Amino acid sequence: MERAESIPNLTPVGREAEVDLVPGTEVMTEIGGARFYHNEDNPDSVVLIPQPTDDPHDPLNWSMFWKTLVIVNQGIFVIASVIPALSIAPLTPVFMQQWEKSLTDVALLVR
Known part of the structure; x- marks a missing residue:
C-alpha cells in the first residue's frame, strides 16, 4: 500500500x-x-x-447536451458490440446444415 x-x-x-x-x-x-x-x-x-x-472535465460539470451525447454513444457501442454476437446463435442449425459441419465446428467458426 x-x-x-x-x-x-x-x-x-x-x-x-x-x-x-x-x-x-x-x-x-x-x-x-x-x-x-x-x-x-x-x-x-x-x-x-x-x-x-x-474542473470543466469533471462529468458533474458537463452540459446536459454533452452528457446525453456520451450516454447515446455508449448505448450505440453496446448495441453494436452485443447484437452481432447474439445474432449468430439462432443461425447455428442453418450453418450446420449448409456447411455440413458439427456443432463444435460451427460454434468455434472452424472452416
Missing part, C-alpha cells in the same frame, strides 16, 4: 488522514480540519461523493 501523501491525485482530505489507503479508496468522514461538501449548508446533511469541483 502507498502512503496517502505519495498518491498525487488524492484529495486534501485523504492527505490529512495520514493513513495507508488502498488506491481507489474514498475517505468519507471529515478528518481534522478538512471539510467535505455537503448536500446543504448543514454539516449533518449528506456528504457529496464524489466531491464537486470547478
Whole structure:
C-alpha cells in the first residue's frame, strides 16, 4: 500500500488522514480540519461523493447536451458490440446444415 501523501491525485482530505489507503479508496468522514461538501449548508446533511469541483472535465460539470451525447454513444457501442454476437446463435442449425459441419465446428467458426 502507498502512503496517502505519495498518491498525487488524492484529495486534501485523504492527505490529512495520514493513513495507508488502498488506491481507489474514498475517505468519507471529515478528518481534522478538512471539510467535505455537503448536500446543504448543514454539516449533518449528506456528504457529496464524489466531491464537486470547478474542473470543466469533471462529468458533474458537463452540459446536459454533452452528457446525453456520451450516454447515446455508449448505448450505440453496446448495441453494436452485443447484437452481432447474439445474432449468430439462432443461425447455428442453418450453418450446420449448409456447411455440413458439427456443432463444435460451427460454434468455434472452424472452416
